[in-house]
Amino acid sequence: MSNIQIVTDSTAYLTKEEIKNYNIKVVSLMVNFQGKEDDEGLPGEFEKFFNALKESQDFPTTSQPPTGAFAAVFQEAIDQGKEVIAITISSKLSGTYNSAIIGAEMIDAEKISVVDSQTSVASLKHMVIQAQKLANEGKTRQEILHYLEEQKRKMGIYLTVDTLEYLKRGGRLSTAQAVVGSLLNIKPIIQLEDGILQTVGKARGKKKALDMLIANIPQEVKYVYIPHILNEEGAKELQAVIKERHPQAKVELEVLGPVIGAHLGPKAMGACYLW
Incomplete structure (x- = not known):
């Protein structure tokens, strides 16, 4: 031991x-949602939270x-x-x-x-x-x-969302930006770099957004993880494409929980890669 x-x-x-x-x-x-504060929980326990988030006007806070x-x-x-x-x-x-x-x-x-x-x-x-x-x-x-x-120094994360609603509710987009973006079917590309989440690109439609995620994965990549929120089918499709382009890499699905996922919303997913 x-x-x-x-x-x-x-x-x-x-x-x-x-x-x-x-x-x-x-x-x-900790997650405070609908008047209750609780531990974030573990994978396998998140579906109830995200289903409630879809139906609620309340937005969670975390600590x-x-x-x-x-x-x-x-x-x-x-x-x-x-x-x-x-x-x-x-x-x-x-x-x-x-x-x-x-x-x-x-x-x-x-x-x-x-x-x-x-x-x-x-x-x-x-x-x-x-x-x-x-x-x-x-x-x-x-x-x-x-x-x-x-x-x-050898890792990167890119994420994209299915809807702009949760970025708006979390204060990362204004109402006007969310309305216009939704009308144009804009999918922001969000990068975690130097410890900071920031929007680094925009794509029209889900396919172009995923193409941008894939394009950022370096050729020498060893591991790729595909985090998602209630979107296993979409994550598996992305996994298949990445495996084809990077056959040397280990490519696995992962999940996102309430603390990170509340700002992205159901169906969000991304690519975390390390080399």
Whole structure:
């Protein structure tokens, strides 16, 4: 058993099986929706939320995990004689990184490393699982931290949406922009770069939007993950095209949960790639 405990947050969207098999600790972000605050949850638990989102005029708000939640997980690992590496969602998307930093200072900062992944969703998940595999191989904390810093420079995420409604409701588009964009069937291309989500392009129609996603995947890619929201059929179609163009790459489907997905809405999907 490794003497390093890997910790992450819920936006990595690890499944229950992955959490158990890799012995990764997950600290959940919080979602406030329709007057109730709860943990974000895990893959397999998101469909009810997104179906309710479609029917509701309420828009969810999210918050980072309480500092005490990180501190409790860190303390448990330290009590077991382990060092800790916590890998979080981009600090420019959430206060989760800062919450983990404060939690580490409360326990034993010398034995705990907190890493700003500068990413989220499937790319974060990949980094977390690879870090745990390295820990299981007996790599030191410094060796794993070096891997994580190197991987940050070799990844990208592009996303697109089925409807502009949720970008409007989340404040990322004005009502006028959403109305005009919908009339013209505009699909924005959203990139996560340097830890920031930003619109980097627009396409007319779903097919052209997906073509733009695919065009951004580098030839030397090793892993491609296709995160989606209630759109497995569309994600599988995209998976088939990417496999044909990049036969050397491992291409898998993933899901998006409420914290990230609420701003994109049902049927959204994208491509997370690493090389």
